[in-house]
Amino acid sequence: MDQYDVIIIGGGLAGISCGIELAQNNYKVLILEKSPHMGGRTASWDDHGMLVETGSHRVIGYYKHLPKLLKKAGVDINDIVSWEDKLDVLSPKHENVTTFGVAPLFGPFTLIRAMLGNNQSFSAKAKLSLAPFFKAGLNEYKKDPKRLDQMSILEFARQNGVHKDAIHLFIEALCNGIFFTPPERFSAYVFFGILAPAPSRFYKMRIGGFLGGMSEVMFNSLVYHFENLGGKIMLNSEVQRLITEEERVEGVSLNESNILAKHVVLATELGAAKQIINQSQIDLINFYSMLKLPTAAAVSVQLELTEPALEHDRTTFAPGTALASFSEQSRSTFTHVPGRISIIIGPSDRYIDYKDDSLLQLVYEESEKIGLNINGKVTDYRVVKHPEEFYSVAPGHDLLRPVQKTVVPGLTLAGDYTKQPFFSTMEGAVFSGELASKNVKKELNI
Template structure:
């Protein structure tokens, strides 16, 4: 017997997680997604013989909730996890180094990596080590840390501009989609402590070996249908209204306009869309969500007629290139090598013409990979995500809302909500799990069942 009707609005990772968990808890669940697919911002498309992800997706071993979702979806064996953190760092002048961890207890696991990191001087490496120990003593939940930027804090610690660019920024920009001077120190502390400093193996990098459309969208749909979730694709919620018995949601779908009733609603869409859906409900703080703004990610895709590098993944300094990934096998490329350049905090590139980006990035790749100078470019294209994440700047912690709202039965989910994590797949999955927990607790409380939060 159903414990009640739950409607989840949004089919990204947060909505998928909330739907699965609510169904497992005995609720009758409808999932509404305006797109013709699940997966939210993580999806794939066909370009000739290639299957292309809109953006390169990597995650860390510490993303335990996200890994749990992949296991629940039956695709956990479709990821490749490093046995130990290892990132080659390249530069156009031919210098290179490798950031790697050793099999030692934290934080000693990083000492050999810092000592051998040739992109910094010995004095800079010593300073970085002292800064890392100081950062390890910080509490990411300290509200005062959200008042300052990572760049400010590093400057107060005496870090050199080179150390900020070549180490701290190298990792933080990719994790926070913001330059150090524009990123919340609270979120940076979460990234560095949970991802790098607190345990030896948490920073080990995983790369999906399936296109994201299969890894997330198709796998999620199979899993949801298997537990009885009513998945409504191409179904756009117009508004969420209170009713005498719960909620009424007018929707637009292929068959026309309809009204869907619910006892509880989980809103699992980006913050701007969430605010619009809740316009008629008394949700304190919703007007401030707009201040979370958005930050873009751009991906530059280059297909060569031959292999130009043996690296599966590399970071690049002193170059327009930030991170580059070999997508050849994952995309199904029949020949040559397909590289994807991932550009976080990409405000300067989001509106650039593709031809201009071609003139910038092809020579940059030739500088880093000399074999590219003799290779023929088979294809060059760009994917852009203007709203890839919210803007993870100082002051955002106070704006991000909890799952429970002031309206009984109305729950929020999404990586932008107050998870304590940056805008990541881990934050999205955690938010979906928390949303389902709130629905469960509220329903138990409504029916007189004793609960503990």
């Protein structure tokens, strides 16, 4: 029976981040991934002739942990993403496109034009109403985060006099577009937490879309680096439960075998982590808050078209529709097809049980509301669903997020649902892996 220093359950960003940190310190590490490919929610693959991804992802310019991890694998993030200095908002309530500048250093004139323009849809009064809202929110985020997490961002915006157009075109757009959750069910603490790193790294702010499938341009390099460090990966390996001996985790049980280790890192998405904990012989009271933390679904519809759906490859939000966010990727990520659009559907919990053809029809109907004419141009499509892979960002849930260190000897947690300041993002997943590796090294060196 093989024995390792560390077994990591889950081959996403949290798992590979933790694995690289440990392997480069000469620990014998095994990553177990239940899928036929690594990458987790940042994977891309060929689905019967159509290239698909887990969902449309964007890199934020002020990220530092993800770029640092990629640099270890010899990848410069600037070589694998196309940076955007603006984003668009299309709403059925307004005929005009509302454009926001998002890169103060790299696109200052775009930012200024956006602040001074968009007046037909976004009046000066609406813009000015955001200033006291941001000031109050970021201040409350530092002073009383628990109180802020008890209210929705919609409630907070109304309390602070935000104009209805600013709520619709900015707050609703961001909530649905980033975490596919409407503002009335979106924690004010999480909303300002996403924005909190921006002031200190304001000059770094911009949005990056991947120049190819995420597995090809990003994750495969991380896997190659991990294996070069001596790490081992087993795909198609679903962990059923943790092996325990006198309340200490000693390894994992697969379908047909057991694998032992001095330490185990549970780095799966939240739904799978809960399932493994529930099936293991450990005291569940130790994981009370984690097991109580609700999961959230995600749904994306990815379309190949006879021509581009939009003039620009740019992040686009569509508040007032089920099209939470989307982008035209035929000039960036999927250059081999004439047109390609990946759409995040929201609120996701409303549509998770829809059949694929019903979701396609929904996309047709909702796209017409914002003048996005794709009917009759679709040559192929795929639907990708994540029933329980995210944690709910509704009010009151942040307190339930567990830290990486557990009270159970031999077990550490990793994943963007664990406690760290970057929430449910790629940056959060990477940083959680770093924190988990530090705890493992500390436990093994005691």
